[in-house]
Amino acid sequence: MAEGQFPFFKPVGDSAIVVVFGEQIELALNRRVHAFDREVQRRQLPGVIETVPAYCSLLVHYNLLETDYTTLLTQLQHLLALCDDAKELPSRLVEIPVIYGGERGADLPFVAQHNHLSVEEVIALHSGAEYTVFMMGFTPGFPYLGGMNPAIATPRLETPRIHVPAGSVGIAGSQTGVYPVDSPGGWRLIGYTPLKLFDPTLNPPCLLTPGDRVRFVPVVTEDV
Amino acid sequence: MCLQITQPGFLATVQDGGRFGYQRFGIPVAGAMDTFAMRVANRLVGNADDAAVLEIGIQAPVLVALQDCLIAVTGSGFDLFIRGEPAPLWTALVVRSGWEIAFHRQPFGCWIYLALAGGIAVEPVLGSRSTYLRGGFGGFEGRTLQAGDVLYSLHPSSLALTLAGRRLPEHKRPAYSVTPLIEVVLGPQQEYFDAQGITTFLSSEYLVSAASDRMGYRLQGAAVAHSRGADIVTDGLVAGAVQVPSSGQPIIMMRECPTSGGYAKIAVVVSADLPLLAQCVPGGDARIRFTPTSVEAAQARYRQMLQCLGAIENAEDEDAGIYAF
Numbered sequence: 362m363a364e365g366q367f368p369f370f371k372p373v374g375d376s377a378i379v380v381v382f383g384e385q386i387e388l389a390l391n392r393r394v395h396a397f398d399r400e401v402q403r404r405q406l407p408g409v410i411e412t413v414p415a416y417c418s419l420l421v422h423y424n425l426l427e428t429d430y431t432t433l434l435t436q437l438q439h440l441l442a443l444c445d446d447a448k449e450l451p452s453r454l455v456e457i458p459v460i461y462g463g464e465r466g467a468d469l470p471f472v473a474q475h476n477h478l479s480v481e482e483v484i485a486l487h488s489g490a491e492y493t494v495f496m497m498g499f500t501p502g503f504p505y506l507g508g509m510n511p512a513i514a515t516p517r518l519e520t521p522r523i524h525v526p527a528g529s530v531g532i533a534g535s536q537t538g539v540y541p542v543d544s545p546g547g548w549r550l551i552g553y554t555p556l557k558l559f560d561p562t563l564n565p566p567c568l569l570t571p572g573d574r575v576r577f578v579p580v581v582t583e584d585v
Numbered sequence: 586m587c588l589q590i591t592q593p594g595f596l597a598t599v600q601d602g603g604r605f606g607y608q609r610f611g612i613p614v615a616g617a618m619d620t621f622a623m624r625v626a627n628r629l630v631g632n633a634d635d636a637a638v639l640e641i642g643i644q645a646p647v648l649v650a651l652q653d654c655l656i657a658v659t660g661s662g663f664d665l666f667i668r669g670e671p672a673p674l675w676t677a678l679v680v681r682s683g684w685e686i687a688f689h690r691q692p693f694g695c696w697i698y699l700a701l702a703g704g705i706a707v708e709p710v711l712g713s714r715s716t717y718l719r720g721g722f723g724g725f726e727g728r729t730l731q732a733g734d735v736l737y738s739l740h741p742s743s744l745a746l747t748l749a750g751r752r753l754p755e756h757k758r759p760a761y762s763v764t765p766l767i768e769v770v771l772g773p774q775q776e777y778f779d780a781q782g783i784t785t786f787l788s789s790e791y792l793v794s795a796a797s798d799r800m801g802y803r804l805q806g807a808a809v810a811h812s813r814g815a816d817i818v819t820d821g822l823v824a825g826a827v828q829v830p831s832s833g834q835p836i837i838m839m840r841e842c843p844t845s846g847g848y849a850k851i852a853v854v855v856s857a858d859l860p861l862l863a864q865c866v867p868g869g870d871a872r873i874r875f876t877p878t879s880v881e882a883a884q885a886r887y888r889q890m891l892q893c894l895g896a897i898e899n900a901e902d903e904d905a906g907i908y909a910f
Contacts, residue, residue, distance in 0.1 A: 371772055371773040372770055372772065372773070372880045373770075373772070373773050373821075373823055373826070373850075373853055374769075374770050374823055374825050374826070374853030374854065374855065374856070374880075374883070375770060375853075375855050375856050375880050375883035375884050375887065376823065376856060377821075377823045377853075379773050379820065379821065384817075384818055385818070386818060410605050410606070411605055411606050411607075411608055411609065412609065413608045413609050413821040413844060413845070414609060415818075415819055415820040415821050415845055416818050416819060416820070417818055417820075418818075418820045418821070419821075420820065420821030420822075420823075422605075422608070422823065425856065425884045425887060425888070426887075426888065426891065429881075429884055430880040430881060430884060431881070496819070496845065497609060497610050497611040497844075498611040498819065498843060498844050498845035499611060499843065499845070500611060500720075501607075501610060501611045501612045501613075501720055502610060502611060502612075503611050505819070542720070559610075561612075561710050561711060561720070561722040561723075562710070564711065565610070566607065566610060566612065566711055567610045567611075570609070570610070571609055
């Protein structure tokens, strides 16, 4: 299969196949990934262990003792031909309450100053957009969100913080996200959510799932 | 059956075949670094292949049996001592209540597996008993084992003791080597490298840097040149994937690797050789070389490797008596 003609399939070692839909971070492309992901999940092909959607590709992990590369490749190619990815997929809308500013959103004034906006304008722009969970990764439950208004884009901290508590909402470049677990991090923190994004004792363990739509809702207290 | 840790090691954790089904949420698979050794240890004591075992790395703990136990120790990097006497690896052994299990470090090898008949009883988290160290969950309270911790058997059976003496014949054990030739399937992003870069990767010797862990093995050797930059649009990762950042020094993803990454992957280590790579000690003097193979050949080889194992289930060793202690 010629490279550059999307979508194409490639082996990833002896236990996975990647389906590549393009090479950009783009909502339309990401929707095709999620449409195909749903189709593969629904079909429960023999030997498929799990699928991992990314920005513009889908990774299909399989058990080589239960299927083989050629068989699965043929099945996936067949499924892709059937997959109507022009169809608008129903997706969940998840609202995430955010307490903007304060001690746990200490970089909010910097984000405002950097973009020549008031703090209120930053909050309005951040909470006024609808985001899409393009993919998850980095740490358990971390959503890579698309859809932030470029007017509030802010570079990362020069020196990352050693400890960023779970629930922190931040901006890094043109991305925004929420830290699901305590970790070091260089994102500019603009607030926090009392919601738990990741809890391994629950199933599903994560509040969000790839393909979800997200809105941030400004609140003043934790009583939500 | 149960065992107690009397002296902590450095990296002793409970692991199984891995946590599958949650990579889409960014949750790593984790599980045994040398899955082949883990499988054999389990089969020797009559467990399912992916039952929870004790994985021991870097520096071994000392254990004591609190009841009569059937155990098997497999892998590479340590010699086994029971009551101070050398005991064989790759063999099902009875350890009587009160006996001590200790290990001595060997210059080569990194990970050994102690299977307990019935499997180690810890609460599964998201379908697996593997410890995810960075996430702090799974296995034994999400952490490495410490002095005083007690490991119980999940399905203890007094009949298990009759399995003592079963062993995997030497010729069926992995060919662990200080100079392993590791097979890889090229790609999925080999177009990010020119012919020179791929040749460098396939013709050079690499050491495993001391800055390596259960997430990834960082290699040291000839820099692999890119032809169109090191960064890709972040996509999914697998254990064995060879990422090449802009420094040109490859990083091989291991069992606890993140679920996605943004560096071009020149190749992926095949399932049959991942255990051989895992046993090359970080900071040690193993010199690794890579050779390309096809997906079909890699799959056929791994299937054959496991089929070959099938035989041990019934192969009672004639010398069984001497290992029953």
